[in-house]
Amino acid sequence: MYFALLYETVPDYVQRRAAFRSEHLALAQQARQEGRLILAGAFDPPDGALLVFKAASAEEVEAFARADPYVRNGLVTSWRVRPWTVVVGGEG
Template sequence: MPYYVLEYTLVDDYEKRRAPLREEHLALALAAHERGDLVLAGALAEPTDRALLVWKTDDPSAVEDFAERDPYVREGLVTRWTVRPWTVVIGGG
């Protein structure tokens, strides 16, 4: 099954603005994880300017659908997002 990376570019004040949206965002991510589609997810630190979500799915539209439904995207905390196939060489399974 192929892997995909969803990359978010975040606004400068992301950490301050995320609190009212976090519960909805995490519920959406947890549902994808429980389905087995979302493998890992989190923001990069120092600075917190990007986030990476690693997916393992046969359907890349599931990744795009997640981004389009994500409150962080909807409310402008994400300024840009991309979905790219990821060729895993070591690890996975």
């Protein structure tokens, strides 16, 4: 199953993320290497982000969000996980 993790971020997100960026990217890279995180990135302008997961359950994605230093340190004001039905793509 695919899931979209949607983040909304604080207005000064870009300025505040430096202190947590390496830890955030390490968490994302680990999820990527495990085959769970497919795509991830901030919107432009950076008022939020989208992370696409391939996971067995929404709980796996929720656990990622709770562990994310951006969430733990208040850079993400809200987040939600939505199941995503892929109609085109997603092979492999």
